[in-house]
Amino acid sequence: MRYLDADAVAALGPAAAVRALTDAVRRGLDPAADPARVPVALARGQFLLMPSEAPTGAGVKVVTVAPGNPARDLPRIQAVYLLFDPETLALRAVLDGTALTTLRTPAVSVAAVLQRLPHRPLRVAVVGSGPQATAHVSTLAAVRPLASSTYLVRDPSRTSLAAVALGSPAADEAVRAADVVVCATSARSPVLNSRLLRDDAVVVAVGSHEPDARELDAALLGRATVVVEDVATALREAGDVVLAIAEGALAPRDLVPMRAVLTGAAAVPADRPLVFKSVGMSWQDLVVAAAVVEHGDG
Numbered sequence: 488m489r490y491l492d493a494d495a496v497a498a499l500g501p502a503a504a505v506r507a508l509t510d511a512v513r514r515g516l517d518p519a520a521d522p523a524r525v526p527v528a529l530a531r532g533q534f535l536l537m538p539s540e541a542p543t544g545a546g547v548k549v550v551t552v553a554p555g556n557p558a559r560d561l562p563r564i565q566a567v568y569l570l571f572d573p574e575t576l577a578l579r580a581v582l583d584g585t586a587l588t589t590l591r592t593p594a595v596s597v598a599a600v601l602q603r604l605p606h607r608p609l610r611v612a613v614v615g616s617g618p619q620a621t622a623h624v625s626t627l628a629a630v631r632p633l634a635s636s637t638y639l640v641r642d643p644s645r646t647s648l649a650a651v652a653l654g655s656p657a658a659d660e661a662v663r664a665a666d667v668v669v670c671a672t673s674a675r676s677p678v679l680n681s682r683l684l685r686d687d688a689v690v691v692a693v694g695s696h697e698p699d700a701r702e703l704d705a706a707l708l709g710r711a712t713v714v715v716e717d718v719a720t721a722l723r724e725a726g727d728v729v730l731a732i733a734e735g736a737l738a739p740r741d742l743v744p745m746r747a748v749l750t751g752a753a754a755v756p757a758d759r760p761l762v763f764k765s766v767g768m769s770w771q772d773l774v775v776a777a778a779v780v781e782h783g784d785g
Contacts, residue, residue, distance in 0.1 A: 488578045491779060493586035499779045501626035504594035505601070507778035508771060512598075512749045516541055518717040519744070521770045524696070524724070531555060539769035543777035546570045548584050548769065563673070564588070570776050580780050584772075589618050591775040592767060593626035596669070596691045599714055599745045599763045601630060603689050603755050605666060608634035612665040614653065614678050614702070615639075616646040619671035619693055627667060637661040659683055670694055670702040675726075681707035689761045692727055696766035701727040703762065709736030711760040714743045716768050724766045 499507075512518070527534035535550035550566040557563055566584025571577065609631050613620045616638050624636045638650035639658045651657040662668060662683040670692040672678055681704050684690065690711070692702045708731040715721035721728045721742060731737040745763075747753035755761055 489580050491580055491582045491783060493583045495783060496583050496586040496590060496779050499590065499775070499782045500629065501590065501594055501597075501622075502629040503778060503782065504590050504775050505598045505626065505630065507774050508591070508594055508598045509601075509749055511541065511543075511770075511774045512746050516770060516774070518746055518768055518770055519719065521717065521720075521768050523720070524767075524769065537767075537769040537772060539773040540573075541770065541773055541777070542573060544570055544573045544579065544773065545576060546769075546773045546776055548587070548772045550584065550588075568772060568776050570773075570780060580776075582776050582779060587772055587776055587779070588767070589622050590779075591771045592619055592693055592765065593623040594775065595716070595745075595765055595767075595771050596623060596693060596763055597626050597630055599716075599748060599765075600667075600689050600691065600761060602748070603757070603761050604631055606631070608632040609666045610634050610661075610664050611636040611667045611669065612658075612661040613638050613669045613671065615669070615671035615694070616648050616650060617671060620669065621648070623669045623671060623691065623693075637665075653678065654680075667691070672702060674702055675700040677704040678702050679704070679707075684760055686759055687757060689763075691763045691765070693765045693767075695726055696724045698724060698726050698729040701730050703727045703731075703764075705731040705734040705736035707760065708762060711762040712743060712755055713737065713741060714745055714748055714755070714761065714763045716745050716765055716771075718742045718744055720766060720768060721764060725764050727762075727764045 525536040532553040538547040568582040568584040570580045640650045643650040667689045672694045
């Protein structure tokens with residue numbers, strides 16, 4: 488058994504993580520068979536237990552969510568990952584789960600939308616300034632050149648990134664021009680004026696996994712092709728989807744599972760926005776963790 492720290496996890500690289508996830512699904516991995524995330528309430532937050540099994544092994548991510556941590560200058564979300572041998576179920580490796588999440592979440596996003604990304608330098612607008620915001624930019628840059636990346640935040644003075652204020656003319660112009668818009672916030676209500684989006688825009692929303700929280704409005708989901716990791720999981724956890732359905736803008740039959748996109752079973756129209764809503768699933772951590780360990784062995 489060995490421990491792989493954040494640097495060892497990051498050494499796999501975003502492009503390799505995208506390939507690992509894509510290959511796993513194309514070889515038969517079915518996200519719909521993944522066990523549901525198990526939340527456990529705690530006095531100061533919650534545990535999230537995320538087990539999964541695949542031919543490459545079995546594993547579980549233990550996540551803590553502590554809403555009060557940012558005020559202590561500590562991460563809101565922390566995690567550790569345990570990877571087990573597929574035959575003996577002996578503990579094979581322990582990985583920094585926070586670094587694993589930072590690597591796998593944007594890799595899932597990019598894998599899901601890659602076929603719709605134009606083959607030219609991308610203009611990217613990112614709502615948020617945390618680790619997932621910057622990691623999505625890095626992962627997009629690993630598969631396409633970037634013409635620009637603009638961070639949209641409530642208070643630009645609170646980040647060291649080159650950012651503009653949400654709702655400002657500069658922010659609106661960044662959204663209008665964007666090929667890709669990433670929403671990676673802890674917001675519970677829409678953060679984006681979706682009327683500004685082009686009809687060929689790609690929008691990724693990764694900020695929440697609760698049925699009553701969303702980053703995107705119902706109007707956007709109503710006019711977009713909506714891709715999700717798994718339909719049942721989205722209907723249970725993805726507030727952007729759940730609330731749009733409750734408001735009559737979307738129906739469950741409209742949802743396109745990521746597996747259908749990656750295997751070619753579903754076409755993605757180019758004449759309407761593409762929305763990928765992610766809540767994070769256990770199989771993603773397992774696939775990327777196994778790839779990290781294999782990369783380290785190589």
